[in-house]
Amino acid sequence: MYLGVDLSTLGIRVIITNPHGHIIDSESTELAVSRPQALWSEQNPTDWWVTFCQVMDELASRPYLSQVKAIGLSGQMHGATLLDKNAEVIRPAILWNDGRSKAECVALEQAVPNSRETTGNIMMPGFTAPKLLWVKHHEADNFARIDKVLLPKDYLRFLLTGDFASDMSDSAGTLWLNTQKRDWNINLLAACGLTSNHMPRLFEGNQITGVLQADLASRWGLTEVPVIAGAGDNAAGAIGVGLVEPGQGMISLGTSGVYFVVTDQFSQQAELAVHSFCHALPHRWHLMSVMLSAASCLEWFAKQVVKEDIGQLLEQLESYPVNLKTTPYFLPYLSGERTPHNDPLAQGAFIGLTHDTSKLDMLHGVLEGVCFAFADGVDALHQSGTKATEITIIGGGAQSAYWRQLMADVLKTKITFRKGGEVGPALGAARLAQLAMEPHLSTEQICPQPETLQIHTPNSASQQIFEQRLAVYRQSYSQLRTIFNEEIL
Template structure:
């Protein structure tokens, strides 16, 4: 029988499961969509049990496929959306729906942390997305729930707990909470104590650590025919980087999903970054990474499709965009539909079109959205380069990597060679690699990367286009400064009219 592992990604818009054999070949892929609960503007939640139910459904569907008939699943690992808060009571039941990474309700708690500890905590900016701010929001606004908390987890940790009955968190996800000391790889209970956190911390493990087997009753229900080893896994960005072969210093990833990420590997524990650049542990020992985040990257494209061009597919929208000239005939879009992280760290800024006229058509609107997303990501590249990172080659994954047009646009904007993977499974592949390493099929990550990762196509920048994009980018940078005070006034007016 052929042996395989499963890589599971607990995302924001869906759960995805892939089966991968010893040679890094993807045998089968299954996904199931997820719903986001939005009680009001800025509030984004999901039911934790929806993640587990979707995971179960995906595994069952996958194991029933023709391709999996003679496959022996030996192990699995998980990746998941980072920062999102799950709180469990003493019976290990969710106390409330999870507060997601893109939830922006905790501005007051951010200001409280900044007043106490400064703008940066444990090498990271204090932003609404991070887990500590959500815990403090619960403490301030839901004291009845606060008193019930036995332990807090992140999404993939909850799904792993449901599979194994074991509660823990690994370092890459823990480093995104504002509560993990990245140098000591230990919870900073001193920081937690400053804000009244009890001992609600899960035990810490490495991403490749074996944490248990799939519970027997669950394994039987899912259709596994033997013991399946479960390995801790990693945050989606760490796993996305690992699954793209981004494992060495200065190797760089561009990932466009719901959010957008520019990520570069780092092995210095003393590096200092500002401009709302994040600094987290990688899924591999002794390696970290820095990244900038665009909150609504792919989400901006989803908005365009759902609200403006609803009769078109994403592929048709990108094809439409390619029919507009560079610069979208003087139309600029800022992708601040959910606020922005890097470089502004502003939860209340909102998006805009600048330069719209009677001459503009749907092609120009579509291209301006794609260019605006790319300009936002370039801001992170610009700041990382100014901080000393040598960014010349970028591996692109996610929605933006499916289009030659958008990849060339990235190359011309970023002034870097852009490569697309032959097999692009994102964080799922990184999770699968962690299971492969945990099972001991290969004795180091380098050998796995060499076997599993290869490029399909690369795009080199055209300097004349890069120079043109930089002229538009200069205007783009000014849009935030000019619209920020106007947006504040608009938000106050709209809140007053409710």
């Protein structure tokens, strides 16, 4: 058996797979995000560990955990987890959707003029490097205590094994990595007041980084099994749905939204805020566009606005006669935006509300607005010359057939929905663990594309109206951008 761990923003999921890659047991629980100030987004790393242990204790009470022979890790990217020389947490982790370090992004690009060529990315507040420079500028005492900087899943790794280690895909998202050479860049580290001694050792996603500590093995009824490097959540999600060859692509409709395409060489389109990272396997890279709020917009609307169950709302929408000529527009920038705007000050907005607007009109507007933001990201990535030859959709939001079809209609492309997409990162982590332990099997044998459940083709009859609405959506952001910046300042 193989254990796959996914430390996401909103919870921890752990799955157990058998030698055939089938999920035979799983457990999950939720996490909360703290937003103490405007633009801030934080979590306490200790909460990650406590929650993870609760999940593992539950799995240990069931029959399969004792048969696990390796552990793979995946998790939310970019989070700055700071430890002192005693390996104690210095301050809450600053998360991927935190927007406080805009000034530090400018400073870093001025300090390292070739940073975009080195990393393949434009500096954004979501990345780890500007977060550390912000800590240096605003929390000097905390910065002086830093001994190690870890990504979220790698903090779990340290507590599991005692080792400071990370993988290439997650580390590429720090913006301290030379993405083509797959190694730390001393100039980018120095610009943040750090050295390679502050960083974990680097491994490919299918390599062993350490073994489970004896006391934890005893607690959970395991042997001292190997712990595998794993991957950042997007790369792990891609592995989970079999995206290992150049040209294979996916849309991840999770808390954030990602359009992801595998490549066999390093390339970049940094000026349009397209991300260029290492993939979870050697000799593979990927490009991706990222929007900061995707399925989280649906969760916000259901919980904060109408205070109703998400499933029931979507069920009502499926039989509702949506009128696209009167449906309000929605800008999904609840946490700012990355691709293509690189605007941490962007905000969400409804446009076109009237007395006749119903909650289901607004709900459709939310789903459509997320699709429009995806369209922006897809267009930006395609300008690099890279384009997916096939697209699989994964993530919690992808469980809605209505939303999947809407995505196909807006993007004007065929989209495939496969089995297991909702647990993609955890499944990818388990697959990477299996790759490490069974090198006699090929990547294709361990990482096949899961069973197709549904194929969505675009409805040609609706394309003209969606093109018109997309044009208005784009104009809305352009005209509101100045207001967003003034309002939040």
